[in-house]
Amino acid sequence: MDTPQPEHLKSAGLKSTLPRLKVLDLFQRGQERHMSAEDVYKQLLADGESVGLATVYRVLTQFAQAGLLVRHNFEGGKSVFELNEGTHHDHIVCLQCGHVEEFYDSAIETRQKKVVSDLGFAIQDHSLHIYADCTKTKCPNRR
């Protein structure tokens, strides 16, 4: 573990425990940006930093509630988490390789608010997931 930052936990009203520090550190190291509970569990194991799976689930949920992480539900039935850096963005998921690309487009965001308020709703949240095939070299499975 590199640089544990208990301040983040304390300020979120969560007491600074070893499992929480390990999970937070894993996201802060940033090797993988979007991770499922299983991803986190296995990565910690691989790093020799074992934490119970139930605890991983609990901690991820707490972190999401505390605003340290953001939870996403892509296709595939498992929740995926990422560090919350304060700025909203949406996601493109490559159907070939699973790679996740982030983007933000203010025209889309603005338009969403308008459309929804015109329909008489007060928007709380939204998820925009685009499923696509990479055409750039970044995709290992590209044609």
Next chain:
Amino acid sequence: MDTPQPEHLKSAGLKSTLPRLKVLDLFQRGQERHMSAEDVYKQLLADGESVGLATVYRVLTQFAQAGLLVRHNFEGGKSVFELNEGTHHDHIVCLQCGHVEEFYDSAIETRQKKVVSDLGFAIQDHSLHIYADCTKTKCPNRR
């Protein structure tokens, strides 16, 4: 059951069986537009048209693959299906009452394509789910 239409099944390469006709008819009657497997199962039971739950799951998946239905994964962990009427639309889900409202906005659609192709992806599909609170009278739980 009102007016079974085996043609739809045949043209989809699915043979016309009683359970399939019952499920298709339920969607075509249109009482509820967006239904989960459990919704379908229970509604058929209530109509005195019992079909095994496993069959409901199988048939819904087959219909979605055949393009008769569209599958959505809203928050809540269960798949929801609706009749495929050929025209794409997105969804607003009321956080208070669960009511689902549909909308289509060509500005959003166009912008999505542009953003994604600029990033070097070939867009295949997308899901835009907006979570909101009703402010109109249509919401039974409204403030």
Next chain:
DNA sequence: ATGCAAATGAGAACGATTATCATTTGCATC
């Protein structure tokens, strides 16, 4: 160092969905 509420971890339980497999059905052929 002590005490204790809060957190952890192993495993059971759960809800949604899929797989298994013996029985039934649609439907083509006679």
Next chain:
DNA sequence: GATGCAAATGATAATCGTTCTCATTTGCAT
């Protein structure tokens, strides 16, 4: 209309992601 057979069904078991339970451990204030 009867026959045959591959395909479909339905009861149930199994699977998967996630949450719950509860005995044990830990952070931290005293």
